Amino acid sequence: MALAQFAKKAVAGLGLRCGTPLLSEGGSALRGLLGSRSYSLVPEVLKYSEDHEWVQVEGDIAVVGITDHAQAELGDLVHVELPEVGSSIAAGDAFGVVESVKAASDVIAPVDGEVVEINKDLMDDASMINNEPYGDGWMIKVKLTNKGQLDGLMDAAAYTSFCEGQ
Amino acid sequence: MRRQAAVAFLRALGRAGSEAPASAASGCRVPAAAALLSRRGFADDAALLKTPLYDFHVANGAKMVPFAGWSMPIQYKDSIIDSTLHCRQHASLFDVSHMCGLSLKGKDAIPFLESLVVGDVAGLADGTGTLSVFTNEKGGIIDDTVVTKVSSDELYIVVNAGCRDKDLAHIGQHLEAFKAKGGQVDMLLHDDRSLLALQGPEAAAVLQQFVKEDLDKVYFSNFRRLDIKGVPCWLTRTGYTGEDGFELSIPGSHAVELAEALTGDARVRLCGLGPRDSLRLEAGLCLYGNDLNEDITPIEAGLTWTVGKRRREAFDFLGGQVIKQQLADGVSIRRVGFVSTGAPARKDVEIFTADGATKVGTITSGAFSPCLKKNISMGYVDKAHAKAGTALKVNVRGKMNDATVTKMPFVPTHYHKPPQ
Numbered sequence: 001m002a003l004a005q006f007a008k009k010a011v012a013g014l015g016l017r018c019g020t021p022l023l024s025e026g027g028s029a030l031r032g033l034l035g036s037r038s039y040s041l042v043p044e045v046l047k048y049s050e051d052h053e054w055v056q057v058e059g060d061i062a063v064v065g066i067t068d069h070a071q072a073e074l075g076d077l078v079h080v081e082l083p084e085v086g087s088s089i090a091a092g093d094a095f096g097v098v099e100s101v102k103a104a105s106d107v108i109a110p111v112d113g114e115v116v117e118i119n120k121d122l123m124d125d126a127s128m129i130n131n132e133p134y135g136d137g138w139m140i141k142v143k144l145t146n147k148g149q150l151d152g153l154m155d156a157a158a159y160t161s162f163c164e165g166q
Numbered sequence: 167m168r169r170q171a172a173v174a175f176l177r178a179l180g181r182a183g184s185e186a187p188a189s190a191a192s193g194c195r196v197p198a199a200a201a202l203l204s205r206r207g208f209a210d211d212a213a214l215l216k217t218p219l220y221d222f223h224v225a226n227g228a229k230m231v232p233f234a235g236w237s238m239p240i241q242y243k244d245s246i247i248d249s250t251l252h253c254r255q256h257a258s259l260f261d262v263s264h265m266c267g268l269s270l271k272g273k274d275a276i277p278f279l280e281s282l283v284v285g286d287v288a289g290l291a292d293g294t295g296t297l298s299v300f301t302n303e304k305g306g307i308i309d310d311t312v313v314t315k316v317s318s319d320e321l322y323i324v325v326n327a328g329c330r331d332k333d334l335a336h337i338g339q340h341l342e343a344f345k346a347k348g349g350q351v352d353m354l355l356h357d358d359r360s361l362l363a364l365q366g367p368e369a370a371a372v373l374q375q376f377v378k379e380d381l382d383k384v385y386f387s388n389f390r391r392l393d394i395k396g397v398p399c400w401l402t403r404t405g406y407t408g409e410d411g412f413e414l415s416i417p418g419s420h421a422v423e424l425a426e427a428l429t430g431d432a433r434v435r436l437c438g439l440g441p442r443d444s445l446r447l448e449a450g451l452c453l454y455g456n457d458l459n460e461d462i463t464p465i466e467a468g469l470t471w472t473v474g475k476r477r478r479e480a481f482d483f484l485g486g487q488v489i490k491q492q493l494a495d496g497v498s499i500r501r502v503g504f505v506s507t508g509a510p511a512r513k514d515v516e517i518f519t520a521d522g523a524t525k526v527g528t529i530t531s532g533a534f535s536p537c538l539k540k541n542i543s544m545g546y547v548d549k550a551h552a553k554a555g556t557a558l559k560v561n562v563r564g565k566m567n568d569a570t571v572t573k574m575p576f577v578p579t580h581y582h583k584p585p586q
Contacts, residue, residue, distance in 0.1 A: 075440075076247040078534040079509045081563075097563070099509055101246040101534050102440055104563075 040069035040163065043134055047150060048159035049110035054134065055153060057144075062111055065138045066098065066129060069163050075100045077126040082118040082140060089113060089142060091149055096139060098129065111149045113142035217263035218360050218421040226429075226436055233439060234327040236264040241438040249441035250448075250536035253407055254577070257366035258437035259428050262406075264327040265361055266334070267415055271320050272351035278344050279321055282337065283313065284464055284483055286474025290315040293389045295322075295402055298472050299464050300333065305485030305492070306460040307467065309333050310452060312404055312413075314389045322389065322400065324361070324413070326454050359400075360421035365411030365445075367580060368433045373412060376427060377401075386410075386581040395427055406442065408449025408579040447542060448535050450503060450574025456513055457501060457530040457544055465492040466546065468501045499527065500552040503544050503574040504560070508567035510534050510541040511560040517547055518559040522566045526551045529560065535576060542576045543569075 042048070047055040052070035056063040071077065079099040089095040094106035095115075118140050122128055129137035144150075154162060214237040223230065228239035239261065241249060252258055270279055276288050285298035295314030299307045309329040314322040325333045334355075341353055364373055370381050376395045384390055390401045400415040416424055428434050443453070452458045452467065463485070464472055473489060481490045504511065510533055517527035532543025543560075551558060556571040 075241070076245045076536075081509065097509070099534070101250075101444060101536065104509070104512070 040067070040072055041134070042067070042069070042156045042160050042163075044156045046134070047110075047153035047155065048162075049108065049153055050162065051108035051110070053108060053110045055110050055150070057150060060144050060147075061116065062113065062142045062144050062150075063138050064110060064140050064142060065133055066107060067159070068133045071130050071133045071137070074098060074105060075102070075130075077129050079104075080122040080126045080129070080139070082122065083115050085115050085118055087115050089115060089140075091146075098126070107139065109142075110153060111142060111144055112146045113144045115140050116143050117141040215264070217261055218418045219261045219263065219425055222422050222425055223261065223436075228436070228438060231439075234264060234330075236327060238264055239436070239438040241440045242436045244435060244441075246440045246444060247536040249435065249437050250444040252435050253366045253409060253437055253441065253445055254537055255367065257364060257368040257372050257411075257431075257434045258407075258441075259425060259434050260363040260365065260437050260442055261360070261421075261425070262363050262413070263360040263418075263421065266325045266327060266330040267356035267359060267361060268323050268325070268334075268337075269316075269320060269354045269356065270323065270351055271354065272349075273319050274344070274349040275319055275321050275351045276315070278341065278349055278351045279313065279323075280477070281344070281483055282340060283311070284473040284477060284489070285313060286476045287313055287315055287321065289474060289476055292317050295387050295389055295404065296472070297469075299458070299469060300325075300336065301464070301483060301485040301489070302460055303485050303488075304461070305463040305465075305488030307454075307458045307462055307464060308336060308460060310454050310458055310469075312402065314402060316389060322402075322415075328455060356415065358418050359415045360418045362414045362416060362421065362425060362428070363405050363407075363411060364414065364428060364434070365405045365407040365409045365437075367410060369409070369411040370582065372428060372431045372434055375431070376424075382582075384582075385584045394424060397424060399424075403582060406449075406451060407445035408451065408575055408577060409445075410580050410582045441536075443531075444533060444536055447531055447533055447544070448537055448575065448577040449579055450544070450576060452501075452544075453531055462501075462546070463489060463492060463497070465489060466497045466499050466501065496549070498549055499546045500549050501530075501544060501546055502552050502554075503542065503572045503576060504529070504532075504558070504569040505538075505572045505576075506532075506541045506543060506560050506562075506567050506569035508541075508565055509562045511543045511562055511567065511569060515543075515545075516561045517545060517551075517569065518561060518566065519551070520557045520559060522559050526558065537577050542572075544574065547571070 052067045054065055054067050077098050077100055081097040083095050089109040090112050091109050093109055095109040096107040097104050119138050214232055215235055216237055223239045227243040229241055230237045231240045280287050282300050283298040285296055295312055298311055298313045300309045302308050309325050311323055311325045316322050374381050377392055379392050384403050386403050388403045397420040402413045404413055405411040458467055511529050512532045515529040516525050518525055527545055527547030529543045529545035535542045554571050554573045558569045559566040560569040
């Protein structure tokens, strides 16, 4: 899928570790990188919220998921709840739930918009978020109603600093 | 706000991890961001107690969380699922030094303890132990505990970290009265010792390398004083995972040395409180504060077997008359297990009849089972709905999910019992 390809490209080129040097290898598959890493990936081309969601903008559509850092901290995800297609979400409000073995956590919308697609595959296999948080683990696609909100999100460098500061 | 939520999240996680009394709902949700604060110390970190293995945990990649006043590893580098499965397949080492070990010594140690617990301690063979419960005047459970009869004048007891203060006050108060009447018994705390649990099907083979005694002859619930790598230890063949294994009381000054020796075996991995909670839930074992509390009696909790046969003649322990009555008349609620669909049904989730019309109980512990790959939980329901196979509903965040009353343990236990 487009997003997975996008993520592979982004990660291979510019994946960052929260705190320490860049990945040295170019062109590695995302799965391979994530399978053996003990650091967090922060692709350059995404936008990030303080609630550890990422946003990728394609025209009026934003793809939203949770960051590698978030999935690593949450641990094995076993259940995901997503909104209905056609529903509205508002920045700062919970739009879904991710559950690890131990606890349930809200996923907070980084932007306002209308949900145009959800990643139904997550219903059968929540671990896709652990394995490919920026790829097959995407959660929803949203038609943006307030594009200006994107300016309030962090870029990769700012998000990396934000993670370090936490 | 976010920071407060994070604290709540981590506390919930810590609480889920093991034996602490739980008051807040771990079923409430907080932003995913919440988990991220675990990297950062809390302001009151300095006030947390550390076991002798603290630096060892940190060096081995543990994520430390506040738990019952202690800084304890919730998990290491392995995920909770991987860590749970490892213990079921190989062997895992747990630091449970936060738990409180104590001894009662003296010729009246047994009658004294029997006035506070429901078990037949006198009837235990020397060098064996059992799960028991301390009861209050209402028959409610003050704490669950493993009691070992070392000999007729020495008992070794381990109680929950989260209950330590109230347990010691309770025992101390009754001890004073008992001694005032001429009873001969003294209480000794073992704060100078560490407690390690080595659990899993390969635990015995691993430990055997370091002890002379033939462990094959040491059966489930047996107690031995023996040397492990030359260090004088107390071994109890017991645990909190449903697997074969040992709890090892070790002089605190040797804890790191033995932890390093045991984890030096490639079959052994370190295991934190997170997977420990999954393991005990799969084994159908109760967590005090979740599944047991001072308003629940051992009969309601499905722990009737802990009330010794001999004790059912006189019922001469605290709350004995309440328990006598319940054994005669039956109880109105029962602890049972569930398997449910949808999102995991966790603590405080309400249980309804199959038509969703009537509330019949509440979940006290629940999570996704790493071994069974489905949602398991336990809770209390009205007796009419307690039969295995009964179809009920659990209300998880407004969704009525199917739940089926299921016999426990969810995962079969593997204790090392003597040949029949």
